[in-house]
Each structure stands twice: as structure tokens, then as C-alpha cells.
Amino acid sequence: GTEAHHSDTPEPTSLPAAVPDETALLALGDAHILLLSHADTDLLTLNQAAHTLPADFHPVRGVNLSSLPTTSHVDEFIHTELADVQVIILRSLGGRQGFIHGFDRLVQYAKQQNKDLICIPGTEGLDPELTAHSTVPVPVIHDVYRYLHYGGIDNMRQMLYFLADHLLAGGWGFEQPVEQPRHGIYWPETTLNHRQRLAVSSQRSAVEEWLAVHDRSRPTIAILFYRSHWLSGNTDFIDALIDQIEADGGNALPIFTTSLKETTPVPDQTPTSPSTSNSKNPTNSSNAINSMNSTNSPPAAFDYLYTPTGDLIPDVIISTISFAMGGINPDGPTAAGWNVSTLEALNIPILQAISSGMRAEEWQLNQRGLRPLDVAMNVALPEFDGRIITVPISFKGESKQQKNGSTCCGEAVCTCTDDQRSAVSGQRYIPVPDRIRAVINQAMRYAVLRHKPNRHKRIVFMLTNSPGKADRIGNAVGLDTPASLLQLFAAMQAQGYLIENIPASGDALLHELIDRCSYDETLLTESQLSRAAGRVPVETYAGWFDQLTPSQQRRMHDRWQAPPGEAYVHLDAQGLEQHLALAGLEMGNVFVALQPPRCYGMDPDAIYHTPDLPP
Incomplete structure (x- = not known):
């Protein structure tokens, strides 16, 4: 349950000035019911329940406490929004401390204006401090807590009927709160x-x-x-x-x-009853x-x-x-x-x-x-x-809904009249x-x-390689990446994965990667580009490029010139087709790849400090 917050919390230095006594002018039939809660789901439930109420039921309102972040917001809310409200349910996550900047102001206002204030926690168990500051009988507090704690649209609707009958001289009739599945x-x-x-x-x-x-x-x-x-x-x-x-x-x-x-x-192990069978x-x-x-x-x-x-x-x-x-x-x-x-x-x-x-x-x-x-x-x-x-x-x-439960009018720009909308808007x-x-x-x-057998599964391992230098392949402080990878290969083979041509050591693995083709432009040769494990025809890349938005295409072109750019592009031996080279090693159904660099021809520090650089 929620631990009670004791009354040693300092009182606010200034409370809102007394307002004229509105309660005497407020007919019970026109009195509003207000729910203040930290939880969007509380307000959304209230929204849904409000659609099912009779047209002549009391107006129902809901406000998220996060919209009242300071004492000035609370004071303005009290002076401008509560005149027609008779029943106020405050459901605070964290008890009094959860609404410390507005709790005492709201309590004082409710007592000055003879409002029905029901203070309950948003967590398991009643909070004695909140109960002590409420202005309604304790049994009412307990029932309202159960309605909200059990949750659900029907419990919310029955709570509104319960409050109307007990506090607003109504005669609607209500059902007891019903526990919902967890x-x-x-x-x-x-x-x-x-x-x-x-x-x-x-x-x-x-x-x-x-x-x-x-x-x-x-x-x-x-x-x-x-x-x-x-x-x-x-x-x-x-x-x-x-x-x-x-x-x-x-x-x-x-x-x-x-x-x-x-x-x-x-x-x-206790005996069952009709309610706990x-x-x-x-x-x-x-x-x-x-x-x-x-x-x-x-x-x-x-x-x-x-x-x-x-x-x-x-x-x-x-x-x-x-x-x-x-x-x-x-x-x-x-x-x-x-x-x-x-x-x-x-x-x-x-x-x-x-x-x-x-x-x-x-x-x-x-x-x-x-x-x-x-x-x-x-x-x-x-x-x-x-x-x-x-x-x-x-x-x-x-989310604003009509009384029939449909979401507004369904138009891009809402054309509903004020009386078609609920007084409660919910965040969903x-x-x-x-x-x-x-x-x-x-x-x-x-x-x-x-459901695919392990021997048919194809796995890619991407080794870190920032900023694209051969001496930084698999770099990780305090870790031996290639040796770890070889141990992983052995464990996978024991599980039936098809892995071939495994190098004898971690160093041998790194040398094979570099000799085959890396992204280190200081070492890269045309021969290595021609032997790259991955090859993407420039026509294929052009199709991918065309799928980008115009703004993305423009940024790519401004930074890297016309596609496919200049880096890692290789013309085949016949001089007929260009490819983008992708570095890595094929090992049966396993492919060990190198992390492509984010760019080329730039200072690595500039790359690091340019988060919006198009790749």
C-alpha cells in the first residue's frame, strides 16, 4: 500500500484568497462532478463512462494533475474552474506529496465552499492522511476508492451514480463495485x-x-x-x-x-465463498x-x-x-x-x-x-x-468522443458542436x-x-569498425572480440549451425578480413575491391536511393554527390558493371561483416560531432 505522508510537511506560505460563497447559488441538479488524477487511463475511463450516462445526468469533468504543475496554476484553476463543481475526487499518485504544491489549497477551498472533497491514493491501500483531509463520510471514501481501484468503465459509471445519490440528492440507483481480473x-x-x-x-x-x-x-x-x-x-x-x-x-x-x-x-487454502470461488x-x-x-x-x-x-x-x-x-x-x-x-x-x-x-x-x-x-x-x-x-x-x-462512443465526427477537422463532445477529453x-x-x-x-532447422539458418555477425580503420576492427576495451567470436562459432556448431572455413585463431580471422577487403582507404586496393564478399550493383542501389524522400535525397546529394558516390565503388574486370563493395567473410551459413563507416574523406572528429550527417 501507499505509505501515509505525515502532517509535518510545511504549509504553503500563501493560500488562495477566499472566494465568494458559490455553493449557496449552486443547485444540486446542476452540480458538476470533477475527477483530478495523475493517470491518463483514469480520465480516459471517465471519458468512456460519460458517454453512457443519461442526457440529464450531472455534468462530468476530468483534469490531469500534470496540467497543474505550480501553485499559480492551481490558484487559477480554483478561481476559474470550480464554481460549478460540487463533488471533487482527487486521486493522487504519491498521496499528499504527489500534489504537494496544490493539495492544501484545494482542501482549504473545499472546506470554505462546502464542497464534497474525496482524497484517495492512486496505488494499493487507503492513505490515512488523505482520508483525514477529505470532507465526506469515511464510508463514501472507501467505496469511491474501491470503484476506482477495481477499475473499468462500468465501475466508473456506477461510481458516478453512487456519488450522485449520496452527495447530490439523486435517485439514479447504483451497483456495488465489481473486482476486475488482474x-x-x-x-x-x-x-x-x-x-x-x-x-x-x-x-x-x-x-x-x-x-x-x-x-x-x-x-x-x-x-x-x-x-x-x-x-x-x-x-x-x-x-x-x-x-x-x-x-x-x-x-x-x-x-x-x-x-x-x-x-x-x-x-x-481458505474456504471459498460465492465471491471468491x-x-x-x-x-x-x-x-x-x-x-x-x-x-x-x-x-x-x-x-x-x-x-x-x-x-x-x-x-x-x-x-x-x-x-x-x-x-x-x-x-x-x-x-x-x-x-x-x-x-x-x-x-x-x-x-x-x-x-x-x-x-x-x-x-x-x-x-x-x-x-x-x-x-x-x-x-x-x-x-x-x-x-x-x-x-x-x-x-x-x-481523444474526444461523441455520446454514442464514436470518435468525434471522423473528419480531419472536427465539425462537432460543443454539446456533441464530452466534457472529458482523454489521452490515448x-x-x-x-x-x-x-x-x-x-x-x-x-x-x-x-521452426527452421539450425543448419538452414543464416546468421550475420557485424564487427564494430569505427572509424573504418583496419587496426580498429572489433575494437572493444578489455575484450578479445575475435577470440570470443570463435568460441561462439564452436557453440553454434554444437547446436547444428552450418559454419565452414573457421580460421585457426582470432588473429587469423582479422587478417583474413583485412586481406579480403576492408574499409581502410589507406590499405584498400582495386584487387581487394574486386574480391569483396558483398557486391551491390549500382542499379540496385539506385532503386534504393529512389525510395528516399526528396529531402533525404537532396541531403545525400549535397554531401556525397550523385549516387552511388565515389567510395568503395568498383568496376568489374570487363568494365561493364559497377558495384558497391561490402567487406566481410563468408563461412558457410555465417557471414562476418565489418561495420561500414558513416562517411569518407572527413576528419573523424567532425564525423563524431555531426549527428545529423547523412550516412
């Missing part, structure tokens, strides 16, 4: 097959239902994504992955989960929470990767889950009880597809690409699990079609490769 198989009604959503039930029955409607002879790709996206309907990017997998002839196995650190639950169900949250991080237990989501008889279903996994599954301890299991045996048991590639918290426009204009937070969460840390990093497949964007992940296609293409290739 893990499960998701299946939308896709544009390709119009298959209905799979029922989220026990792990075994969900897997059996999935197996009943899929052809196991096709490549199968599992997709891991956060449960919060399933609960809030923020699944456009997952639906796009599913559609592309099916369009490419594969099966999609989409699995939602709270976290990959939540492990398979231990069966509950099937204690072995991984979706039972109390069991799952109690068994988090148990030693050597696989993530609960991984249960859905196996048939009831224990056979692994997918050929490849695409993960959109951030961070690593566990900490890093080279001496054995991590402090959380997880070790690499969990992934060894799967023995399939795991691709990391990046769902960026940036907007697409921001990413396109940023020379560094992803912001540091995205790099840490979705690149650097997942690499510790051995995940294969791909590309951003989605970015955050606004907007898929990027070409990036979706690229990731699925990569996944499908891995899936095919998994």
Missing part, C-alpha cells in the same frame, strides 16, 4: 474477422476458448500490455497490432496484466497480490502462454510493458526472487514495442528522438531482460501504422525462423 486474454471485434470479444474467465477456460478459434499451424505472436489500458478502453494500439498480425497470416494472443513482477498465485484463478487479485515476487515463480501473465497440457503457444512475444522483470544480480536470483530461468523456460524472442508518452509531433521534431524517460523505461531497462528493442508504435494524443495511445507494420514484419520473421 490478468487475462483480450480479444476485440476486429475489422478482419468480426470475432466477438473472448470472455474473461479463468486462465484455463480463456486459453481453451482462444485455442478453439485459432489455427495453430499459423505463426502465433503474443502481445503483452498493461491491464489499465484494457480497463480504460485505451486499446487502439493493441487492436492495430492484432489486425496487422492477422493481415500477415498469423495468430494474435493479446494478454493484459498488471505487471510482469506479479507472479502466479499460490492456491488459497476458484481460488486457483490467476485473475483473483487477493491471491495475486499475496504471491507477488515469490521465489522463481513466473509472471502470472505467462500462464496464458501455455495450453492446458503445458505446451507453449506463441512463437514470439511482443511486449509493450515498461521496465525489466527484475533487478540485476549477477550472483543469482534478484532481491525480488526473479531470475533468468523464467525467460529460459520460454526460449522464444521477446520484442519490445515502445508506447511513447510523447506526442508524435514532439518526437518528429526532437533530434534525440525519444525523451530520456521513454528511453529509460522502454529501452534501457527492458534490455536487461534480453528483449529485442524495436521502434515506437504509438504516441499519446487527444495513437498507433503509427508504418511502425506497426515494421514490428509485426519483424515478429513474423522470427516466428518463421523458430
Whole structure:
């Protein structure tokens, strides 16, 4: 649970000036309900729930706390936006400290104006300090916490009815909060097959239902994504992955989960009740929470990767889950009880597809690409699990919907009237079609490769060679790259890979590479260019060049002249055909290649300090 923050936090030096008493003028029938939250998924869920409310229901609003970053923003918001609001739900990630610059201001305002303020945490467990600062009865706080903690559109809708009946003298009627599965198989009604959503039930029955409607002879790709996206309907990017997998002839196995650190639950030995029957169900949250991080237990989501008889279903996994599954301890299991045996048991590639918290426009204009937070969460840390990093497949964007649930009017420029739009706009992940296609293409290739015998697999090893000098081939401080490569060859041969003509030593390997053809212009001869292992006809290169955008072609031409340029171009012995030479060695089904230089004829320091240099 969230640790309570004690009241020794300094009070703000100045609170917003008292405002006229608006509450006396506010009829309960016109009173607004406001949700303040750090989580975009909370607001998106509110957005979805608001579309299902009766037309004469109280106005519903939602605001992300990140839009109130300073005390001045909070003061302006209080004075200009809260006059019509009677019920305020503050869901703060980090408790009072998570909204420290505005918490006391909001509490004072609510007490001055007789507003119904409900303060709850955004994590497990109630926070006594937040409860103490709320202005409604404790049972109301507890129920609102359960509605939001259990999550989902229906729970959000019932919470709004509950608040209207208890605090706004309504008579709508409401249902009690319903606990939602913590893990499960998701299946939308896709544009390709119009298959209905799979029922989220026990792990075994969900897997059996999935197996009943899929052809196991096709490549199968599992997709891991956060449960919060399933609960809030923020699944456009997952639906796009599913559609592309099916369009490419594969099966999609989409699995939602709270976290990959939540492990398979231990069966509950207590007597069952109607609300807690099937204690072995991984979706039972109390069991799952109690068994988090148990030693050597696989993530609960991984249960859905196996048939009831224990056979692994997918050929490849695409993960959109951030961070690593566990900490890093080279001496054995991590402090959380997880070790690499969990992934060894799967023995399939795991691709990391990046769902960026940036907007697409921001990413396109940023020379560094992803912001540091995205790099840490979705690149650097997942690499510790051995995940294969791909590309951003989605970015955050606004989503405004009509009351019928459709996304606005569907026009490039919205023509909806104000009353057609919800008062709540949600941030959702907007898929990027070409990036979706690229990731699925990569996944499908891995899936095919998994079923190919090792002796038929062709492997390329790219040795570092910056800045293209022969004495820097395979350069790595403190490491013997060629000797390591020879040991790897021996291990691969033992696994059935076809590798031929292996040099006797690491030095012999380097000499063969240099003698055959390198990128070192001070040593390179026409004879070596003619014997280059890789040869690309200039006509083929011209076709690749034509696929570049006009701006890319212009930059290439300005820096390197007309294609194919001058470097590593060789005319064959008959003088009939030009080729671009690519350095390397063929060794059966293995090709050892050298890293091509980024450019030629330039000072290496200038190259290093020119990140936008066209290659």
C-alpha cells in the first residue's frame, strides 16, 4: 500500500484568497462532478463512462494533475474552474506529496465552499492522511476508492451514480463495485474477422476458448500490455497490432496484466465463498497480490502462454510493458526472487514495442528522438531482460468522443458542436501504422525462423569498425572480440549451425578480413575491391536511393554527390558493371561483416560531432 505522508510537511506560505460563497447559488441538479488524477487511463475511463450516462445526468469533468504543475496554476484553476463543481475526487499518485504544491489549497477551498472533497491514493491501500483531509463520510471514501481501484468503465459509471445519490440528492440507483481480473486474454471485434470479444474467465477456460478459434499451424505472436489500458478502453494500439498480425497470416494472443513482477498465485487454502470461488484463478487479485515476487515463480501473465497440457503457444512475444522483470544480480536470483530461468523456460524472442508518452509531433521534431524517460523505461531497462528493442508504435494524443462512443465526427477537422463532445477529453495511445507494420514484419520473421532447422539458418555477425580503420576492427576495451567470436562459432556448431572455413585463431580471422577487403582507404586496393564478399550493383542501389524522400535525397546529394558516390565503388574486370563493395567473410551459413563507416574523406572528429550527417 501507499505509505501515509505525515502532517509535518510545511504549509504553503500563501493560500488562495477566499472566494465568494458559490455553493449557496449552486443547485444540486446542476452540480458538476470533477475527477483530478495523475493517470491518463483514469480520465480516459471517465471519458468512456460519460458517454453512457443519461442526457440529464450531472455534468462530468476530468483534469490531469500534470496540467497543474505550480501553485499559480492551481490558484487559477480554483478561481476559474470550480464554481460549478460540487463533488471533487482527487486521486493522487504519491498521496499528499504527489500534489504537494496544490493539495492544501484545494482542501482549504473545499472546506470554505462546502464542497464534497474525496482524497484517495492512486496505488494499493487507503492513505490515512488523505482520508483525514477529505470532507465526506469515511464510508463514501472507501467505496469511491474501491470503484476506482477495481477499475473499468462500468465501475466508473456506477461510481458516478453512487456519488450522485449520496452527495447530490439523486435517485439514479447504483451497483456495488465489481473486482476486475488482474490478468487475462483480450480479444476485440476486429475489422478482419468480426470475432466477438473472448470472455474473461479463468486462465484455463480463456486459453481453451482462444485455442478453439485459432489455427495453430499459423505463426502465433503474443502481445503483452498493461491491464489499465484494457480497463480504460485505451486499446487502439493493441487492436492495430492484432489486425496487422492477422493481415500477415498469423495468430494474435493479446494478454493484459498488471505487471510482469506479479507472479502466479499460490492456491488459497481458505474456504471459498460465492465471491471468491476458484481460488486457483490467476485473475483473483487477493491471491495475486499475496504471491507477488515469490521465489522463481513466473509472471502470472505467462500462464496464458501455455495450453492446458503445458505446451507453449506463441512463437514470439511482443511486449509493450515498461521496465525489466527484475533487478540485476549477477550472483543469482534478484532481491525480488526473479531470475533468468523464467525467460529460459520460454526460449522464444521477446520484442519490445515502445508506447511513447510523447506526442508524435514532439518526437518528429526532437533530434534525440525519444525523451530520456521513454528511453529509460522502454529501452534501457527492458534490455536487461534480453528483449529485442524495436521502434515506437504509438504516441499519446487527444481523444474526444461523441455520446454514442464514436470518435468525434471522423473528419480531419472536427465539425462537432460543443454539446456533441464530452466534457472529458482523454489521452490515448495513437498507433503509427508504418511502425506497426515494421514490428509485426519483424515478429513474423522470427516466428518463421523458430521452426527452421539450425543448419538452414543464416546468421550475420557485424564487427564494430569505427572509424573504418583496419587496426580498429572489433575494437572493444578489455575484450578479445575475435577470440570470443570463435568460441561462439564452436557453440553454434554444437547446436547444428552450418559454419565452414573457421580460421585457426582470432588473429587469423582479422587478417583474413583485412586481406579480403576492408574499409581502410589507406590499405584498400582495386584487387581487394574486386574480391569483396558483398557486391551491390549500382542499379540496385539506385532503386534504393529512389525510395528516399526528396529531402533525404537532396541531403545525400549535397554531401556525397550523385549516387552511388565515389567510395568503395568498383568496376568489374570487363568494365561493364559497377558495384558497391561490402567487406566481410563468408563461412558457410555465417557471414562476418565489418561495420561500414558513416562517411569518407572527413576528419573523424567532425564525423563524431555531426549527428545529423547523412550516412
